[in-house]
Amino acid sequence: MIVSPSILNADYLNLERDIKQLERAGADAIHIDIMDGRFVQNITWGPPTVSAIRKVTNLPLEVHLMIDKPEYNIKHYLEAGADIIIIHQESTIFLRKNLQAIKQAKVQAGVALKLETPVETIVHCLDLIDVVLLITCDEGFGGQVFHPQALYKISQIVKLREMRHLNFSIEVDGGIGIETGKQCKEAGAGRLVAGSFVFNHRKKNEAIQALKSL
Ligand SMILES: O=C(CO)[C@@H](O)[C@H](O)COP(=O)(O)O
Ligand SMILES: [Co+2]
Numbered sequence: 001m002i003v004s005p006s007i008l009n010a011d012y013l014n015l016e017r018d019i020k021q022l023e024r025a026g027a028d029a030i031h032i033d034i035m036d037g038r039f040v041q042n043i044t045w046g047p048p049t050v051s052a053i054r055k056v057t058n059l060p061l062e063v064h065l066m067i068d069k070p071e072y073n074i075k076h077y078l079e080a081g082a083d084i085i086i087i088h089q090e091s092t093i094f095l096r097k098n099l100q101a102i103k104q105a106k107v108q109a110g111v112a113l114k115l116e117t118p119v120e121t122i123v124h125c126l127d128l129i130d131v132v133l134l135i136t137c138d139e140g141f142g143g144q145v146f147h148p149q150a151l152y153k154i155s156q157i158v159k160l161r162e163m164r165h166l167n168f169s170i171e172v173d174g175g176i177g178i179e180t181g182k183q184c185k186e187a188g189a190g191r192l193v194a195g196s197f198v199f200n201h202r203k204k205n206e207a208i209q210a211l212k213s214l
Contacts, residue, residue: 001185003211004029004062004171005204006195007045008142015049016056022198025205026212028059029081029084029204031173031193034077036067039091047076054081063133063175064193066111066139067091072097078105086110086133099128113171114139115147119156127170131158131191136184138173143196146175149188160186178210185214 005027010018017028027111032050037043050063060083066173071094077085085102089111092098099105102109110131111122115138134153137144141178150172157170171191173185192211201207 001190001212001214002028002169002183003208004031004173004191004193005198005208006031006033006173006193007140008033009195009199015053017061018081018199019053019057020180021204023057023059023177024210025198025208027059027208028055028212029062029124031062031064031195034063034065034089036069038065042140047073050077050080050082056192060084062110062193063084064110064133065091071101072151075096078102078107082107084108084110086112086131086151088112088114090114095122096128099125103128105168110138110171112144113153118172119153119160123160123197126160126164126168129166131169131171132144132181133171133173133193135174136172136176136180139174143200144175146177146180148183152191154187155170164185176211178214181211181214 033041035044063082064086099109100178108130112133136150170189172189172192176192176194177197198207
């Protein structure tokens with residue numbers, strides 16, 4: 001299992017320290033939630049922070065863009081050094097065009113779906129997608145409850161992947177801990193994002209290793 005801790009629950013005045021801890025604890029990537037206060041209520045960071053993080057870690061940076069009209073901003077996150085850029089299906093009418101822009105830069109492209117958004121809404125783009133990110137909570141904040149209705153969506157996307165002979169990854173994000181991570185794995189997820197579970201744990205390495213070995 002690939003584990004990508006979210007730094008939404010990190011100490012923002014000590015991001016470098018927390019990221020180094022995640023590195024030592026065996027994180028496979030760093031998940032960075034970008035929120036603009038419009039697409040979601042919360043506001044976090046922008047390209048300068050991603051660029052600063054790029055300088056202190058070699059771990060892949062997975063940038064989850066929770067912003068309206070990402071077409072205006074994708075190039076800034078490419079320049080900032082993102083390795084995976086995930087855009088929301090609900091945030092743009094130019095989904096294919098945006099994914100193409102990411103792929104052209106030789107960066108992995110992902111699409112995220114809010115809990116209520118059906119998987120059918122991305123079937124026309126599956127050929128361009130490296131990662132499908134299924135949001136498993138009410139997006140925008142860390143530490144929220146996992147919604148089991150997302151498990152059905154995982155199995156639906158697994159079926160679509162088989163039918164189309166594709167090999168994109170399926171990642172889940174929101175309320176992931178041991179039990180929910182296990183359920184998602186059984187449904188077919190191969191990547192887990194975990195924020196509060198890792199940051200609230202006394203030992204980040206134990207939390208990450210427990211998720212990795214699910
Ligand atoms: O995208 C988001 C929230 O919208 C996440 O990446 C959260 O940071 C996950 O946090 P936990 O639910 O694991 O605490
Ligand atoms: Co996220």
